[in-house]
Amino acid sequence: MPTLIFEKQSYQRNPDETVLDCLLRHGVSVPHACRNGVCQSCLMRSTDSDPPAPAQHGLKDSLRQQRYFLACTCAPEGDFAATLSGPVLIQLPARVISVEKLTRRIARVRLNPEGAFDYRAGQFINLARGDCLTRPYSIASLPYTEDFLELHVARHEQGRMSRWIHDELQPGNELAVSTPLGECCYRPEHPEQPLLLVGTGCGLAPLYGVIRDALHHGHTGPIWLYHGSRDREGLYLVEELRGLAREHDTFNYVPCLDSPAAGEADFTARRAHEAALARHTDMKGWRVFLCGHPEMVNQTKMKTYLAGAALADIHADPFYLTAL
Amino acid sequence: MTQSLYEQLGGEPAVNAAVDIFYRKMLADNRVNRFFEGVDMDRQAGKQKAFLTMVFGGPANYTGKDMYEGHKHLIKMGLNDSHVDAVIENLGNTLKELGVKDELIAQVAALANSVRDDVLGRGH
Structure with a gap:
């Protein structure tokens, strides 16, 4: 059975098991959400070898070169050592301005991140609650005309974060937001494109x-x-x-x-x-x-x-x- | 100085133009599209680019073993000579659409044909 070294502790990993599944099975709490290699909230860095290519899919070249990978899609062949990513996942505190029900299922949340927060319309952030429960949400606001960060949250009966946002989140509460991610953005260089x-x-x-x-x-x-x-x-x-x-x-x-x-x-x-x-x-x-x-x-x-x-x-x- | 096949075809920009057309043809082709079911499209397009670079005579890193390893799960699904023929046909039609001369198309087809045995696991 291969060994996974995570933050200098070792864990037995089943063959074909992903790094994320292995850590969760051992009761290690690490940020994660989509489990499909999309949201990047389980970003980690390998400390001894190049991660398997599929686990680096969608990451920027600079991150790839530094051996960052996504734990949810990483099932290396043998022993493997990893650490939480550290400074790339900058978490900024953000205060809730308003939580508004647009329909019974959809809430509009407006946040005020502390300090300068650069993003492009269409990107997403990972939103973290005080206990580190983290979920990705897309940004609906515009960076240059709106001085708040707007998210739309659909309430899911099984969703821990979305139920909490709908039922308990109040203006003035503090959350944390990650660096904006994603490439779902408009390109002004092709104004005629349908x-x-x-x-x-x-x-x-x-x-x-x-x-x-x-x-x-x-x-x-x-x-x-x-x-x-x-x-x-x-x-x-x-x-x-x-x-x-x-x-x-x-x-x-x-x-x-x-x-x-x-x-x-x-x-x-x-x-x-x-x-x-x-x-x-x-x-x-x-x-x-x-x-x-x-x-x-x-x-x-x-x-x-x-x-x-x-x-x-x-x-x-x-x-x-x-x-x- | 004579130009290499890769240069005559137009190098990397030509490969990029060809990938989009070629992969679309493959997905629309009922003889072969079942082999692509459930496959991540962006990742697959990356593989198509590596393949086209190779058959364009470009800087390729594919070895016969890679071609075998990359297709052996498809052999279990019934991959055979008729599917390789379909690939070469789609490749030829892609290049025709891009206005490539018949003589160069024949050279590309010959390169594609040269990995047939590796793809189908003959000799492995």
């Missing part, structure tokens, strides 16, 4: 930032947003987005419901990605942003690519729920 954005539930958060960033930069190409949910509780900022669509001829907003009830006739009765793929059959030259349900994101990534979008132009941000 943009397709598909989000489910609070997958709208980064898209709301990206759209307003694009409009702010005077984007001239068409922008199509498809926001979907199984019911009305997952669709939010509807009036704001309708207003934005009235103000900007290039911006098209298509709110979708799986099965609209009577009196919800102004919603498209279709899943958001299906409505998008049905209307836009030639995606050559488009830039695509997909956020939310992992199955929707991965399926739509494949379909928009097959419809002609270049892989490098597809930003996929699957929101994995963290098991208890």
Whole structure:
């Protein structure tokens, strides 16, 4: 059985077991969330050898060279030594300005990080509670016009963090936020490029930032947003987005419901990605942003690519729920 | 000075242009797309780039053993000569779409064909 050395303690690791699973099995508490190599909250550094390549997928080159890796996707062949990453995961204290229910399921949280906090619209942060419970959330605000950090939190019945945010978080409370991460961002150098954005539930958060960033930069190409949910509780900022669509001829907003009830006739009765793929059959030259349900994101990534979008132009941000 | 095949094809920018078209053809091709089910697309595109660099005659780090190791799980899924033929056909059509001359396409196809036995595990 291979040995895992973590912070100078050794643990027996089952063959094929990831570093994260091994530590959790031994009762070692380490930050983690998505368990799918996406959120980067389980970032660690190897102290003796190069980590396996899949465990470094998605990391910046500079981090890769310093042997950083993601514990949740790291299953090395033999013995392995690791340490918590330290200074790269800078945690800034952030005070809660407001917690507002936009629907019964979605809360809007506004935070005021201490000191300078640079980010780009569409990036995400890892949000940590005092007891180190950590979850990734996308940023919905704009860095240059809004002096708060806005997150959208969907309440999940099994979600420790989201239930706590919905039920207990108060203005004035202090949390910690990580350095912003992710590349789900607008590129001002291609103002004429058509943009397709598909989000489910609070997958709208980064898209709301990206759209307003694009409009702010005077984007001239068409922008199509498809926001979907199984019911009305997952669709939010509807009036704001309708207003934005009235103000900007290039911006098209298509709110979708799986099965609209009577009196919800102004919603498209279709899943958001299906409505998008049905209307836009030639995606050559488009830039695509997909956020939310992992199955929707991965399926739509494949379909928009097959419809002609270049892989490098597809930003996929699957929101994995963290098991208890 | 005669240019190498890789230079004549246009080097790395040409590989990048080809990867997008080639991988799309592979995913849309019912003869081979089941081998790509559940595979991370970005990671797979990275592998396609390494493969295309090799068959373009470029600086490649693939060895016969790598080709074997990378495909042996697919042999269990039924990978055979007909699938290698499909790959070479998609490769040829990709290059045609990019306006590459037939004579160069033939050279690329020959390079792709040269790893057929490694891919299919013959001699390993």
